[in-house]
Amino acid sequence: MSIKTDHSFKKISLAIAVVASVLSMTGCGKEEQAEKTAESAVTTVTAPMAANVTTDRLIAADADPSNWMSTGRTYSEQRFSPLEAINADNVAELGLDWYFDFPTNRGIEATPIVVDGVMYVSGSWSMVFALDAKTGEMLWQYDPQVPPEWAANACCDVVNRGVAVWEGKVFVGTLDGRLVAINAKDGSLAWETMTIDQSKPYTITGAPRIVKGKVMIGNGGAEYGVRGYVSAYDTDSGEMAWRFYTVPGKAEEPFENPVLAKAAETWTGEWWAYGGGGTVWDSMAYDPELDLLYIGVGNGSPWDPAIRSPEGGDNLFLSSIVAIKPDTGEYVWHYQTTPAEAWDYTATQHMILADLNIDGNDRKVIMQAPKNGFFYVIDRETGKLLSAENYTTVTWASHIDLETGRPVELDGARYGDGEVHVVSPPGLGAHSWHPMSYSPDTGYVYIPVQEASFPYQQDVDFETSTERWHTGVNMEIAGLPENDKEIRDMVNPMIKGHIAAWDPIAQKEVWRVQFPNLWNGGMLSTAGNLLFQGNADAEFAAYNATDGARLWSFDAQTGIVAAPITYTVDGEQYIAVAAGWGGVGALATGAILTDAKGAINRSRVLVYKLGAEGQLPDPVPVKRELPTPPVLEASPEELAAGHALFSRHCSMCHGDRAVSASSVPDLRYMAPQTHEHWNDIVIEGVLNKRGMVGFASRITPEESSLIHGYVTKRAHDVVNGND
Ligand code: CA
Numbered sequence: 001m002s003i004k005t006d007h008s009f010k011k012i013s014l015a016i017a018v019v020a021s022v023l024s025m026t027g028c029g030k031e032e033q034a035e036k037t038a039e040s041a042v043t044t045v046t047a048p049m050a051a052n053v054t055t056d057r058l059i060a061a062d063a064d065p066s067n068w069m070s071t072g073r074t075y076s077e078q079r080f081s082p083l084e085a086i087n088a089d090n091v092a093e094l095g096l097d098w099y100f101d102f103p104t105n106r107g108i109e110a111t112p113i114v115v116d117g118v119m120y121v122s123g124s125w126s127m128v129f130a131l132d133a134k135t136g137e138m139l140w141q142y143d144p145q146v147p148p149e150w151a152a153n154a155c156c157d158v159v160n161r162g163v164a165v166w167e168g169k170v171f172v173g174t175l176d177g178r179l180v181a182i183n184a185k186d187g188s189l190a191w192e193t194m195t196i197d198q199s200k201p202y203t204i205t206g207a208p209r210i211v212k213g214k215v216m217i218g219n220g221g222a223e224y225g226v227r228g229y230v231s232a233y234d235t236d237s238g239e240m241a242w243r244f245y246t247v248p249g250k251a252e253e254p255f256e257n258p259v260l261a262k263a264a265e266t267w268t269g270e271w272w273a274y275g276g277g278g279t280v281w282d283s284m285a286y287d288p289e290l291d292l293l294y295i296g297v298g299n300g301s302p303w304d305p306a307i308r309s310p311e312g313g314d315n316l317f318l319s320s321i322v323a324i325k326p327d328t329g330e331y332v333w334h335y336q337t338t339p340a341e342a343w344d345y346t347a348t349q350h351m352i353l354a355d356l357n358i359d360g361n362d363r364k365v366i367m368q369a370p371k372n373g374f375f376y377v378i379d380r381e382t383g384k385l386l387s388a389e390n391y392t393t394v395t396w397a398s399h400i401d402l403e404t405g406r407p408v409e410l411d412g413a414r415y416g417d418g419e420v421h422v423v424s425p426p427g428l429g430a431h432s433w434h435p436m437s438y439s440p441d442t443g444y445v446y447i448p449v450q451e452a453s454f455p456y457q458q459d460v461d462f463e464t465s466t467e468r469w470h471t472g473v474n475m476e477i478a479g480l481p482e483n484d485k486e487i488r489d490m491v492n493p494m495i496k497g498h499i500a501a502w503d504p505i506a507q508k509e510v511w512r513v514q515f516p517n518l519w520n521g522g523m524l525s526t527a528g529n530l531l532f533q534g535n536a537d538a539e540f541a542a543y544n545a546t547d548g549a550r551l552w553s554f555d556a557q558t559g560i561v562a563a564p565i566t567y568t569v570d571g572e573q574y575i576a577v578a579a580g581w582g583g584v585g586a587l588a589t590g591a592i593l594t595d596a597k598g599a600i601n602r603s604r605v606l607v608y609k610l611g612a613e614g615q616l617p618d619p620v621p622v623k624r625e626l627p628t629p630p631v632l633e634a635s636p637e638e639l640a641a642g643h644a645l646f647s648r649h650c651s652m653c654h655g656d657r658a659v660s661a662s663s664v665p666d667l668r669y670m671a672p673q674t675h676e677h678w679n680d681i682v683i684e685g686v687l688n689k690r691g692m693v694g695f696a697s698r699i700t701p702e703e704s705s706l707i708h709g710y711v712t713k714r715a716h717d718v719v720n721g722n723d
Contacts, residue, residue, distance in 0.1 A: 051115050051165040051184030055212055059288050066568040068114045071162045071207040072435070073565070075286045076353040079437040080525045081566045085573040086610055087528030091542045091552045096614035097574065098136035100129070102603035105663045107561065107582010110162040111207065111435065111522070112605065114567040114576075120184070121578055121605055122160040126174040126204075128182060133576075134569040136607060140187025142172075142180075150176040151691035153201035155223040155469070155652065156584035157662070158691070161282065161433065161562075162207035164215060166235050173204030173217045179233055181215075191238035195219065200226050200275075201466050206282040211293060211326040214241050218280025222301040222346075225470040228278035230295050232329060242329030246278035246297045246317045247271070259331040268311030274464050276308060277301030278318045282348045282433045285366065286326065290381055293326040294366055296348040300341045303427070304458060304472030306416045314339035319347045321368060321376075323383060333383030338372050339406060342414055343396060343456065344427030344471070345372040350435045350522075352445065353380060356505055358387075367504055369436065369447050371429030374400055374407070377504055389507035391500055392430045392449050396423050415456040420477055420487060424494070426454030428518070428585060435563040437523035437531070442545050444501040444510060446531055450518035450585075452495045455487045467698050468649060475651075476644035495589075499523070499533060501548060511548040519585030521577070522563025534560020534577055536585075540606060554608070557619045558601045559586065576607045586662040590655025601663050624669045627715040634709030642710030645703050649695065658714040668714045668723070678708045 053069045061067070061074040065082045072079055086094060102108065106124035113120045119133040125146045130139040151158050154175060164171045169190050170182040177196030182189060195217055196202035201224040208217045218230040228246040233239065245256055248264035250272045255261045267276075283296035297320045300308055309315050319338040324331055338345040347370040356365050356377070366380040373394035377386045388400035396413035400406070415421040424430075434448045457474040469475055477487065497518035501510045521534035530551070531543040540560055541553040559581030566575050580603030602619065634642065646658065653664050660666035680686045682704045685694020695704070717723040 049168050051168055053165045068565045068567050071111045077285045078352055079435055080439050082527045083566050083573050084528040088544050093610045094552055094608050095612035097609045097612035098607050100131055100136045100605040105601050105603050107157040107159045108578045108580025108603045109159040109562050110578050111563050112565055112576055113165050117569045120163050120170050122163050122172055124158045126160045128172050142182045142187050144174045144180050146175045148691040149688045149693045152693040154203045157582045157587055159205050159583050164208040164210045166210045171208045171215050175203050177202050179217050193238040195231055202226050209284045211286050220279050220281035222277035222279045222298045223469050225275035225301050225466045227275050228280055230280040244324055244329040247276035263316040266314040266316045268309045268313050271308050274308045275301045283351050285351045285353050292323045294351055295322050298346040298348045299344045302470050302472035303344050305340045305342050307472045319345050335378050335383045337370050349431055352438045354438055369431045373425045373430040387507050393424045415458055420455045420457045422453050422455050424453040426452045435522035437525040439525040439545055445504050446523040447500045447502055448520050449500045450497050475648045513548050521560040524564040532564040574607050574609050579604050579606050582662055588652050590657055590659040627669050629712050629715035630675050632712055632716050638709050639713050642706035645707050646710050658711055667711045668718045
């Protein structure tokens with residue numbers, strides 16, 4: 001990687017330059033950087049405001065494609081760029097210009113922000129980095145010091161989907177529930193505030209959104225029995241302006257606002273004792289003209305509505321899009337995608353605002369392809385459903401009734417009868433958080449679709465707890481033990497993914513790009529008639545946005561799940577993506593995705609431009625010693641019990657059948673001393689500070705031994721070559 005001599009950002013302050021030279025972690029040589037530092041120190045006189053994003057600038061963002069100032073580029077969240085210097089005719093000349101190595105190798109889901117030549121990007125553990133967008137030189141980094149043990153509260157890896165910037169500050173939500181404001185000029189802390197009750201397993205992984213000087217942030221935790229909400233904080237002071245709860249609280253206490261009293265009429269029993277769920281863990285959008293903020297609301301907690309709301313009810317606002325007033329948090333309208341949600345069908349997926357001509361009428365719409373497999377086009381002024389069609393195989397509902405706006409469920413979709421019901425899509429979603437893109441040029445929405453199903457069965461042993469997955473669904477079956485080969489055979493052949501180019505007016509797929517795996521990356525479309533996406537097979541690729549023809553690809557050495565962006569510095573167009581295999585699809589799928597090349601992760605920002613010829617260093621092969629496991633003493637019955645317990649307590653991080661396709665340790669390759677200290681780690685928590693908490697409150701020592709037996713068996717499988 002050559003060092004750039006042409007500084008795009010000479011006016012950075014001395015402080016930035018010094019920090020940069022001390023902390024730089026790019027592939028650049030440090031001595032040469034020190035020289036540049038001295039140079040820029042001399043020329044520094046007047047520093048323009050860093051991260052100078054304002055209401056006016058963000059509303060006009062579409063006309064300013066040099067910058068990528070908010071996570072969806074514009075408030076409409078279309079993730080389409082008018083830039084066309086890189087286009088379908090010349091994309092073959094695209095090459096790597098620079099890369100930045102993150103200091104950790106966990107999952108990367110962030111969309112970078114670029115403002116006036118500086119890139120702000122978050123890594124795993126909610127760390128934030130400011131990079132020179134032209135050279136990759138690190139200007140500063142901010143580590144919020146997330147306690148590693150908080151990882152045990154995260155359903156879906158220690159990821160972060162990006163920052164927001166506003167009037168000189170950079171905002172990040174941390175895994176342990178803080179909202180942090182960082183001074184963009186030097187990476188120092190401006191303020192931080194706790195947004196959660198830390199006695200509960202809330203997490204933040206989503207990118208904040210900013211509207212008129214208020215920063216909005218939600219959280220996750222519906223897999224662990226929490227109650228969802230979104231809050232707004234003053235960007236200057238960090239003071240909370242409002243909070244909107246997505247599900248009603250205790251019936252005997254006053255509801256926080258009148259709409260929650262109405263929502264409570266759609267719940268039964270003592271739902272509050274279970275948390276209820278409805279977390280706002282990712283998507284938001286804002287329409288400045290209507291002055292409405294749209295939030296996407298998550299699944300129920302537990303998943304099984306027969307537990308959380310035993311006498312029935314739609315359970316508002318689970319799995320809904322809710323429009324609220326950004327100044328006050330006041331409710332305006334909602335549309336519920338999945339009434340009485342039972343399958344982890346969140347409506348937190350990416351929402352896109354666009355103006356479409358439907359049946360001769362110009363309609364202001366909001367579009368979403370939530371986990372449940374239907375693509376919705378909704379009037380964003382009123383919340384009225386305009387159209388909905390399934391964008392992939394759906395077996396839980398035949399269609400959406402346009403009169404009532406409700407799904408027509410199919411027999412066998414619900415699992416309250418004790419039987420196993422294999423349903424598509426799975427809880428992983430026909431589409432998860434991976435951003436889509438809408439091109440006004442082609443008129444298509446590009447969806448990273450996941451093809452899979454899930455074996456749902458009621459968990460007869462369910463007890464409410466905030467210390468383990470709180471689904472009401474038998475995760476032992478979900479973990480697909482070997483003795484349930486029948487279920488595995490039903491579920492596995494379907495597991496793959498594709499890009500769908502979706503016509504939102506005709507509500508049909510126009511073309512697709514098929515992949516052998518699911519958990520492929522987010523989308524970027526451009527006026528250059530290009531579509532960019534990274535995938536689970538460790539490629540970053542460009543396609544013709546009109547017909548899906550593959551035009552260019554790059555071996556990224558790691559699976560990519562985050563969405564790309566594009567920007568210019570000094571008139572030159574760049575394409576950037578944060579690469580790094582991780583997230584729930586990488587952690588939990590384990591053996592299911594063993595063919596994915598993303599198994600060996602190196603987390604990096606990759607930046608490309610025309611004519612560049614940069615190379616990544618050779619990948620470091622994973623060198624694993626053949627394990628020398630202890631003698632296998634467990635009986636077949638004990639192994640089955642151990643596998644079931646592993647599926648319930650361990651597989652969400654250590655992978656299906658103890659195969660890690662991520663940076664989390666692959667337990668089949670445990671060292672002899674790890675086997676020796678099994679109970680110290682699993683029960684006592686001696687590796688707490690590395691994110692492996694003790695499970696003393698969750699499992700008994702006998703259960704721990706059963707799990708150990710199963711993991712030992714899996715090590716023997718490796719040794720015996722029948723893995
Ligand atoms: Ca969920």
